[in-house]
Amino acid sequence: MDAAQANRRLILRLLMASVLMFGFGFALVPLYDVFCKVTGLNGRITATGPVDAVAVDTARSVKVRLIAINNEGMPWAFGPTESLLRVNPGEMKQTAYRASNPTTRRMVAQAIPSVSPGEAAQYLHKINCFCFDSQALEGGGAIDMPLMFMIDTDLPESIHTITLSYTLFDISPDKTGTAENDTQEGGSPI
Amino acid sequence: MGTIRTIIFGLSLALSSHSAHAEWALNLSPGVTEVSRSVYDLHMTIFWICVAIGVVVFGVMFWSIFHHRKSRGAEAHHFHEHTLVEVAWTIVPLGILIAMAVPATATLVKMYDSSEADLDVQITGYQWKWRYTYLDQDLDFFSNLTTPQEQIGNQQAKGEHYLLEVDRHLVLPTDTKIRLLLTANDVIHSWWVPALAVKKDAVPGFINEAWTRIDEPGIYRGQCAELCGKDHGFMPIVVEAVPPEQFQQWLAEVKAEKLAEAAAAEKSWTLDELMTQGEQVYLRACAACHQPTGTGVPPAFPALKGSPIALGDVGTHIDIVLNGRPATAMQAFRDQLSASELAAVITYERNAWGNSTGEAVSPSQIAEMLAGNADTVGEGAQ
Amino acid sequence: MHTDIIQRCWRTLLGVLAGFLGVRSESAREQDFKEGRALHFVVIGVLMAVVFVIFVIILVRWALSILGA
């Protein structure tokens, strides 16, 4: 029957459309990353790795503010060795963050960087950063974590200060994945 | 939650207290910054535009309702399109909107001005308090709600600044460009002070910025504006704007206080002193979750009364209070409280509500632990 | 033949633009429905949405350049 066939074809198409849209929902994730790269939307630094040396623009100096944040449940002491830097665009700058683990257990941490204003993110090249890898520390241990970056000479004139923050997350294997259950079961007495 | 009697009591209290503060506030406040005043002007402009459109549209409508009713013998006129009229009533609102977009864009650009600031303050949202770090000033504190539980529970008349009062104000200098760097420790919060027209989300793992330049000294109150869990409604913001000289004075005072506090940790405290201070600290920092009676709200917030931690090994107890418990709501309090406060509250937890270990934890003991663990790092040493 | 296609595209385009504005006369609509095809309208509609996005982006850039930010 013609009508039934027309129905079947239409339904198949519509079903396919909804499956495609389900896929599109997931495709939004990489699309968003591309979008952020282009617009600096979420202050993610995308320029990493070695850079070619360029002429340093000594006429201009940019304030770089370094910030450290501990995410919830992260007991490490964590902070930049210098919290405010003056950097000439094009200049290779080396600094460090220090972390120490005051607990008695071995812990693994991941630092997540973020830049404000977001527009500045694409002009900040990170040549070497401790945030590329996770960091493990024995109980009572301490570490100096290097950070090497360069500000692009193309940084828009209107930007005078760049804030670079690192948030330290606890990703110790004995807690990840069970995090949610622990909270809720609350078998713990405190 | 309560019996009928407490409800009635609460009602009568609330009625009597609120009538004294009745305000019937209708509108945005123009605020105390240049930006907030332009926001207010924009708001009023768009509001009057809406009123004007409303008067015209509803005017025509009610005129039709009145004159073109069948009971008045109205006959339907059969017209059902008129392209010119339709184009006109599309273009006119479009023009109005474009006219509106111009000042709106200008204000927005002003809000995003990225010229250099004179003072940087980092604001970190926690469940359910704010932390203010004056970068370059070696000053860092938490700001907790101080409204007593009894007022919230209607057992006591409510104060003037009910739910909008905190233990430590964010003190800022006037006539100074201040950059606010926002982030969060756990979930998304949003820092909002209406008088400054600043509202920015604090997102965990990310940094956001806003700026303000306050014109008039005064106390400006705001609240968290993004649902962040149970006590979202109980983490107010209080900004105290003071003239720059007074601000410097305040900085000096706070730093002196900090030194005094360190000295206080050296002195020896009696159990009673610790208990008295411990109770205050407990009600401020712990009671929201573990409850004033120490019974908690299991399973998320376990009881402390009779708990094996509070009655067991003191080292474990201190460790949990200082460093928190990973993956639970229990936070690390090492940065939030001073050594003497920590000692007092741990002592209190071990000796209140029938927990009677008789043990006193001394501030110097805590200070040693804090220093011993953290001496490799000068956090905020700048 | 060639001009016919161009003309039809043009008519569809006009229909879509009229939709974005929110005004279309009954007679024009009748012609759209008689001659146009739904698929063409959807395709041109989506294309015009992309054009709309580009237009707004240009508008933003222009506004920013004027305000000097």
Place this chain on the structure above:
Amino acid sequence: MSTLDTAAPGAHEEHHGPATGIGRWLFTTNHKDIGTLYLWFSLLMFLIGGVMALLIRSELFQPGLQLVEPGFFNQLTTMHGLIMVFGAVMPAFVGLANWMVPLMIGAPDMALPRMNNWSFWILPFAFAILVSTLFMDGGAPNFGWTFYAPLSTTYAPPSVTYFIFAIHIMGASSIMGAINIIATILNLRAPGMTMMKLPLFVWTWLITAFLLIAVMPVLAGVVTMMLMDIHFGTSFFNAAGGGDPVLFQHVFWFFGHPEVYIMILPAFGIVSQIIPTFSRKKLFGYASMVYATASIAILSFLVWAHHMFTVGLPLVGELFFMFATMLIAVPTGVKVFNWVATMYRGSLTFETPMLFAIAFVVLFTIGGFSGLMLAIAPVDFQYHDTYFVVAHFHYVLVPGAIFSIMAGVYYWLPKWTGHALNESMGKFHFWCSFIGVNITFFPMHFLGLAGMPRRIPDYALQFADFNMVATVGAFIFGFSQLLFVWNVIHCIRSRETVSAQVWEGAHGLEWEVPSPAPYHTHTTPPRVE
């Protein structure tokens, strides 16, 4: 429902009447039965969601914590939102579409009757799961109906998994319903019922159905990502693993903004049926309405981030979404002019459906105005997440969507039951609702402007007066809905019969079948001139 059980005798002897007993409702493939089921279900959800709203308003009657704990308060606001959006408004529109679309286009039934049965019957399971989370350990979802990560992932109660499954089932139901409606409209129109002649309700539903197919899978996708983050260790929204909580908001509002139109376009359709009937005049600018609705559907995908102006978008992003939002507000707003022009120089009468429709136009426009104010990004910094927003979307959804549903029910109820409405009771219900709704939601504008954030269980003293007023209004509005229930039941049981046309000015195929509409209609397709 006794009167619906009796199929009209005569006409189509080759068809059976409805089965008897509960089996009729469980196994029915009849569009009228399924429409009825959807409508009753939605009424039930409306009442449950309404009880939650009244609990919320009671807690907010006075400053201080009286009735509920802050944690439970958050569960209430979350469940209220989810139940009203997915349980009351959307199923009600699907129910009206089930009943009326085949009648309006001259189809004997929906294109896919068995799928129609499934798409309804999985809904009660979805909501049973959702409501049961209230009794689970750790409580119901407490992260708001917008469920922003990480509050809804890392920090969520365990019941979030059930919430995710409930959303999946609702999504499947909506998608099946939408496919069915599209297939019915495109393939089952009576000869001569060209697309150009479709009633506006059918047009708006066709466009809504396409929107549903486009965005419900995205919602399913976003909750699936949450599920994976929570249970399978992925990091879509978890910053620690390289994800981004703000990404959640983008994906959510990519669904969420078209969802707003899903909840309002069918309302435009209903009102565009009712106003011409009681103005005794054809709809002004029918063609414009169709074109504008279709283009709004496409453009609604381009403005999502105006819900997130404070999240820290770059300046370019803020300006883009502000301009785009203001531009697409125009074709939406112009519809109001069309309705007014329809009434202008008509011959108006004010039966209950018309009263609701007029109230819709006025109050929806007020909601539109506040929407326009919210579109101005710099001012939105002051409005965002305050009671001003609460006032705005309640004006759009309660006297907007809900009033249009009530208008539609009053308008078509005589057709469904064959009995006349009790007009005075209908008007009484209208005036109570109208007054109640305004007392409830109008003061919320003031509260928001004065600085009261949304989703808080307790507030500072300067907000006390208007909160008290709003609570009083909420109780007036809430209890007057019992009048609605009474009116519906009364109409079903009444003995006063009506003609096929029911309303003097009503035109269209649905008014040509007898009242009550027989169990099977249009079995021989009518010819449309």
